[in-house]
Amino acid sequence: MPRIVAEKSDVVAAIAEVFREHGYEGASLSQITATTGFGKGSLYHFFPGGKEDMATHILAHIDHWFETEIFAPLRTGDAATAIARMMRSVETYFQSGNRICLVGAFALTGTRDRFATPIAGYFRRWISALEGALHRTGLNQPQASQRAETAVLAIQGALVLARALNDAAVFTRALHQIEADLLRRDPQS
């Protein structure tokens, strides 16, 4: 049954892009109203806590997407398949390097202190889920742990560099190398 009025989840996704583009401090309510088409009345109806409330819901929304699409499959599915799927999902989600990671961006400024728990949790669970999958492929625990951390870190770095150079190909290249490194069978870590 179609709805006339907006739903919170629609609003969250729309606002997320404004935060992604300007950062937490840089995203003003007037930009949000202009870009999303929602007036301040609607915004404060959905998010009584204002800007911080919006960001909290956006982080939860992002976390839920990654949890469902990436972390959970890494934990339970066939390890190699889940890792390959992770790489494809990451490429799609970050639009081949044209979209940044909001969680990573929040981490780099004073915004981190405001949202320290969800930010740390997102990366911790990503690394942990990937580590588990790598362990199931036969790697020992320290190797799996190190490789997982390196892969997640490299994805973040690739997003930074792709945007700094305004060259999405940097991201695509990095993803291919990350995948090869993850599945490598030689003795090094």
Added chain:
Amino acid sequence: MPRIVAEKSDVVAAIAEVFREHGYEGASLSQITATTGFGKGSLYHFFPGGKEDMATHILAHIDHWFETEIFAPLRTGDAATAIARMMRSVETYFQSGNRICLVGAFALTGTRDRFATPIAGYFRRWISALEGALHRTGLNQPQASQRAETAVLAIQGALVLARALNDAAVFTRALHQIEADLLRRDPQS
């Protein structure tokens, strides 16, 4: 001969830390005056263009430091020595992961568009200088290019992840692996 009054370079270094902590949008003039001790009168005396002027000088200051301490040695010195020195300088500069890269942070938000040229130039010259050094160690051009990009990207990612997890050890671990990967002699890229 000692000076009583402040010099522009002193002011730049002090302001840089405020931008580093809060990002471009998040750093307010009142925070800058509070942290640095310079009043608005002094600030606008040194930087008539205001906040954007300050950020421009800060980026130039950072660029100059890297140019002198890291890029130039990579271009002319003994390759292996210069690379090892780069890793040490990077560890010191970023305070073992407790200090972020302002250029990378600027790249992630709308601030990038304002400073696109210095941001891209910083990373382009870093990668290019490192690529040259790797080439001189015997790697062919594509290998050197790929490894240089991967290393710079990994440094940025390590800074993001270390700050997200509030765990500087992530950065230290990553630096060791990056150095090993850079100097590796096996056939893979």
Added chain:
DNA sequence: GTCTATAAAGCGATAGAC
């Protein structure tokens, strides 16, 4: 070169009509 006072604009947030 540094200060204080102040202007003009934009900010996040609220109130109340509909």
Added chain:
DNA sequence: GTCTATCGCTTTATAGAC
């Protein structure tokens, strides 16, 4: 649930005394 009007505050930036 959405709108407009508005509050109080902070922002960047300027002016002018010292």
